[in-house]
Amino acid sequence: MKRSEAVFVFVMTLLAFGLSASGQQTTVTSLPPASSVAATSQPGTVPGLRFETIxxxxxxxxxxRHEAKVVVAEFSTFVALIEAPFDDRTVRDILAELRARFPKKPLRYxxxxHHHDHSxxxxxPLLVAGAQxxxxxxxxxxxLTATADEALLRSRVVLVDDRFEIADQTNRLRVWLLKQGRGENQWLVPTAEYMVFDFPDQQVLVSGCMYNKPLTYHEVVNQRKPSLLKFIESHGLKVRTIVPTNTSSAGGFEDVCTMQMLQxxxxxxxxxxxxxxxxxxMTAIEMRxxxxxxxxxxxxxxxxxxxxMVCxxxxxxxxxxxxxxxxxDAAIKLFPSxxxxxxxxxxxxxELGRTPEAEERWKTALALAKDSNEREDMERTIGEKRVMVK
Ligand SMILES: [Zn+2]
Incomplete structure (x- = not known):
């Protein structure tokens, strides 16, 4: 079937079952490399950034910063950006990189x-660049709490209720909205609403912070990981490569994961x-x-x-x-710094009312904080706890 250029499809009703049952015809146009993405990445045009085609x-x-990377979807006449982390400066640098790499392709989307700051x-800066x-x-x-121009933001929003697709004759990007919960068609995602993205032709899934793989071992199986696999399988998505956006090899994690790694x-x-x-x-005393x-x-x-901590x-x-x-306490002994x-x-x-012990632990934690940002994060939560009790 021939796709017309820039076909944007809103699917307001749940088509997921039809999609998985009918076995969509995907043509694999290019297979991503299975590994070693970091080894071949090249310096960005903008100092401090790195760029790689996967x-x-x-x-x-x-x-x-090691805790974020972004994904660029390239179409024939424009590009789309997945994730815009941290602060104005980081996003402006990313936009400058896009302009240098794709001078004839404006950022359209x-x-x-989700709404964590690594996402x-x-x-x-995205609005200034003209993006939807x-x-x-x-x-x-x-x-809306992060913009200086609420009206402009509202005028540029594409609201996804279930699914959204951006496609032309060269590329296809599907957006899936996952709602948090334990009911039918709900998922154990990190925030109340969460979007994942797949490129069906290249079999690549962008999973945000749903799954991370440290370079040297397998991380704890928190709830979001099995939920991600269940989502992929129940929607019949063909996935070879999973791209986490909140970690990188410089921070000790795989830049790009495989489906096998998740399994x-x-x-x-x-x-x-x-x-x-x-x-x-056993009793807590026996455990101690x-x-x-x-x-x-x-x-x-x-x-x-x-x-x-997850356990x-x-x-x-x-x-x-x-x-x-x-x-x-076992974790404190095992990781004393x-x-x-x-x-x-x-x-x-x-929360258990053991206030003097709590204060003692917080004193230790604040003394170990690696910098003032970390210390301020802790102090903020500690302050909130103290207020809540009064
Ligand atoms: Zn997150």
Missing amino acids: ASGIHLIWTP ALHS INAVD IVTSGYNLDQL DTLEQGIKPEEVSKRFGA DRLDAIVEEFKTKTPRSFDL SSQLLRDGFPDHSIVLL DPWPAFESGVRLW
Whole structure:
């Protein structure tokens, strides 16, 4: 079937079942490389940025900060940008890179997965560049707080309620809106509304912060990872490559993941439900008696406190707050220079009314903070907790 140039399709009703059942005809025009994207990336035209083409019509730009990169979808007469992280300066640099790389192709669309600052935080430079902002109702409410020109933003918004597609004869980009929840057609996404993007011809999925793969091991299986796989499978998406936008190899993560990596992570990563069930079967005192053994056990399984903190949250959700604090104590012992287990432990202890212990933990966390930004983040939350109790 011949596609006319720039066909924009709003699909207001749920066509997902028809799409997966009918087996869409996708022609694989180019297969992305399976790995080594970082090794071949080249300096950007703008100092500090890096640029890489990973498949026909799909490019990555790395920002100077390790916690974000963006995806450029190239069409015959324009480009679309997925993600606009952090601040005006970062976004203006990305826009300058786009102008240098694609001088004859204006930025027509800016899309973003959700409202975290590694996804979008500075909307005005995009408006100045003339882009339409592809977002959802919930996320628009967040964007309205970040713009100096509310009327202009409202006039440039493309609101996605379910699906949206941007296509011409050279490329096809599909936008899928995922709503948070445990019901039918709801997903365990990080924010109330969340968009993922796929390029069906190149079999590339842009997943925002739904899945990250550290270079040397498999991260904990938090809820969003199996939910992402379920979404891909239930919609019959053909995916070979997954692009996380909130991590990079400079920060110790794969720049570009494969579908196989996601499947391996779900098999090999620490599973919080299993950890919670095992520790929940003993008393918190018994668990504390085994603290050294627990530290030894996790030492072989993960090099980062994050995995234990996710398991600790699961214990809390399962009704074991005292156990969750013991597991955070294991994380404090295992990662003595990491402030976050102590900070989180302070939050839990405060919520349990164990105020002096909470203050002690926060004191430790603040002393370990790596810079003033991290310290201010902690102080803000601590301040909110103190106010809430009064
Ligand atoms: Zn995020």
